Amino acid sequence: MKALPDDDAVPRQASSSGQGTGSSTGQEAAREPGRGGTPVDGTGRSAAPAPGHPATIYDVARRAGVGIATVSRALRGSAPVAESTRTKVLRVVEELGYRPSYLGTSLAQQRHAANGIVFPDLSGPYYAEVVLGHEEAASRLGRSVLIQSTNGRPDPDAAARDLAGRVDGLVLLGRTVGDEMVGEIVTSGLPVVLLARPAIDGADSLRVDNSTAACALGAHLSGHGFATARFLGSPHASHDVAERWAGVLQGFAGSGTRLDLTPCDLDEESGARVARAVLAGPRRPDLLVCANDEIALGAIVAAEEAGLRVGVDVAITGWDDIMAARHARPALTTVRQPMRLLGSNAAEVLDERISRTRTAPRHIVLTADLVIRSSCGSHP
């Protein structure tokens, strides 16, 4: 370990404190004396890329003694350029530190080289993973990623339409944007991928097969022989939840377990509150099947408060397999979805559409895995 910076500094007061770093920015002052404005003297070739502005293709062309078209060609190899010319151009580019302007290039090529992704929130690890997966894949395909959370936004639809104007393709997660707006955007011709949302005509879609996993979960749980179970979640509020509910129900079919539904929002606080009520109510269920991990985590808290041993007195399961799920005690039985993959696939699907490699919509379904841990009870 190296010597520690004697930083120990006095704990500064919270929030701001604007202090200049001291050294002013006046360092640029001394320029080369002989340079100056370089009057355009016939031969004109000042090549001074303007005071503070970055060099443009014109600066390069002038200084290299060629036309801007040649510079463009030399740089992007869009057409043959004499070796000697190319070398000369590249050298000047180097000297001037020239970088093509993104705005100029984009306008000329009529493309943004960027994807947009709209999601409800980034708090949970769920969306963060999707976004990250998307960014990774998109960047590999040469596209940047513009993000937009609809979280506390007044008008998500307008925001989405706005974003649509700045990208070559759009990824829409869940119910972030209204059907109407989605339709409008798709109609405008912009490639759109719907994630975890029922497909819409003309748009690609990508989702996880909730049903099968839910069914498997139900089947597994029904093996435990619970008398009464409760599903915590609101099927009408989310397509995903609806599928989970239906699947679990199906998985329990024929078993002796009675399964009821209690609406619940997808956050921890709601989970705790609803579970509290359910566990205190009449006919306390032996099992709480939660629509996601956060609800389940809240339910675990509620169960403990009520003096119940999770996994013994009451079983609890979640959905998503977020990090906290495996660290909770008991560890949460849940379902893992390939979120990263969801995001990266979206980038690829979008790329096909943007590059017109494909025109017919694709509808991809990925599978989810059941993760059995101990919160659902003992496994003989």
Place this chain on the structure above:
Amino acid sequence: MKALPDDDAVPRQASSSGQGTGSSTGQEAAREPGRGGTPVDGTGRSAAPAPGHPATIYDVARRAGVGIATVSRALRGSAPVAESTRTKVLRVVEELGYRPSYLGTSLAQQRHAANGIVFPDLSGPYYAEVVLGHEEAASRLGRSVLIQSTNGRPDPDAAARDLAGRVDGLVLLGRTVGDEMVGEIVTSGLPVVLLARPAIDGADSLRVDNSTAACALGAHLSGHGFATARFLGSPHASHDVAERWAGVLQGFAGSGTRLDLTPCDLDEESGARVARAVLAGPRRPDLLVCANDEIALGAIVAAEEAGLRVGVDVAITGWDDIMAARHARPALTTVRQPMRLLGSNAAEVLDERISRTRTAPRHIVLTADLVIRSSCGSHP
């Protein structure tokens, strides 16, 4: 929308020659055979916004019988426009569903209306929160957000420079980009905010006061009277970790506890591995002070494997207060940082620089809070 009076249909000819700036290029003529492109029959002015392309400001102007400058003014209110004219223009805009092209606008205004944010990864909730906070604030300030993870990227520096060319301001988290590149970007004139990274001349910076919180943590822990403690983390790899280590060291100063350091990466797997070794080694420490929650969570797993009771046989603390920290059993004693705030402040600081409301660099320091739970032992 109301029924539109079938209005004149025939827009008045704008005095001048039917073709404005003259699309003197002969190429416009040959369009699709069947789709006769705007028969230029003298009166010609079909106003059909082109086949599949979106309407441009020219389409609007032509159809409204005004100049494009007027359309621009009417739309952005940059200059007075007669009420009747404005109405007419707006109606046409509505009819054509015209939306100004982002590319055109940006090039003309020489601005991207977007910020970029570069981070190491989005896996942990840490960066996700920062990014989200930034997006929220930025969007309120009328800017979009371009994200870029340096995760598995071959050349982070090049990627950052690239991103720099597409935004009006850049937020750099931690050690994602090399000092040299940061310098280059700052020198280019682009506003830059450094997050959780030592300040650099000319760039604003924003960080959390690790030292004070670490010191408080150390002081609290020293009260437990442990004989030997171990810090898990690599100070030389991260400025944040360096500060934490120094602070904790200081907090322990004078206590009878002996504190040593064992390098460790910031992920769960590393935490488990390193903790496993440390707990099995000679002179097993009574306390593991981990550089972040993930290491701590891994350490908890390792301790349990070793048959040790966390909080009794061995105390463990983390840093960040991620969700899993409070659901772990025992719950993790840790330090909470205002991550969301970090992100939103960055957006504001950047905005001041971009809008030139301020020119001198600002260096903001936020405070972190100690969160005492049970993993560090009993509290008499």
Place this chain on the structure above:
DNA sequence: TTGAAAGCGCTACCAG
């Protein structure tokens, strides 16, 4: 091979 010039869509300045 190469240069001149026409856009790409919009803003803003300059005359009327």
Place this chain on the structure above:
DNA sequence: CTGGTAGCGCTTTCAA
């Protein structure tokens, strides 16, 4: 008030 027009920086014909 309003229209014409010169850019913004780059790509891409069209000729030479």
